[in-house]
Amino acid sequence: MNNFKKPLSRGLFKIKPVKVVLKEFIDLPYLNTILGKLKKLYASKILLLLWGERGVGKSSIAKLIHHSVNKNYPLFYLDCLECSYKEEILKEVYFLQNQNGTIFLKNLEVFPEEFLRNLLKFILYNSQLKIIASSSTSKIQSDTIKTYFYIFQVLPLRERKEDISVFLLHFLNKFNRIYNKKISFHPLTIDILKEYHWPDNILEIQNLVERLVLLKNKKIYPRDIFGFLGLNFQQKLTKV
DSSP states (O other), X not given: OGGGOOOXXXXXXXXXXXXXXXXXXXXXXXXHHHHHHHHHHHXXXXXXXXXXXXXXXXXXXXXXXXXXXXXXXXXXXXXXXXXXXXXXXXXXXXHTTTOEEEEEEETGGGSOHHHHHHHHHHHHHHOEEEEEEEEOOSSOOOHHHXXXXXXXXXXXXXXXXXXXXXXXXXXXXXXXXXXXXXXXXXXXXXXXXXXXXXXXXXXXXXXXXXXXXXXOSSEEOGGGTHHHHXXXXXXXXXXX
């Protein structure tokens, strides 16, 4: 989510204000099934943690929730992996104590238990900020997270097959514009790609489509994709 990397406000160095642009959101079938529930959770006093594999779109979902319910107020972003000095984070949160809006805490699981409890209590009792967090760990082990948060699992792309075709066409249009091309997918190519397991999720789709657009001149056929996806996937399809 490079759009989170925005100029910092005065007094903020790790916590970053974010500008949310509506046109950056993609209309995904999966989002349409979960957004209503997530908006209700956000509007309540329940803290929400988006849990799932890396690259499934947790940051984008957090931005969409904020924009859908609280767009008149600012959104702030903190990647907890970038925080070497925990005391500095508390000082920065202090600057936000009179703010309405949302703070998105990415990779929340890296914080030690005691610090995490102190951080959450300070935000909850000293500010008007709503909290959305995310975690990519394979298992939530933090007792503090389990106590304070409603943990919502964001499914990987291999379990969201209808989203795969949407992402493929979205990135195809994007890179056609960037590279001034008119490449298209053969329908069978999309069907095959929907059966791929996409271990790196959205980033992997984006990288694949960019490379295909760069190397092709007209239509992308099934034979064009196997060199990128590996021999094992080709053999699996051959046996089906």
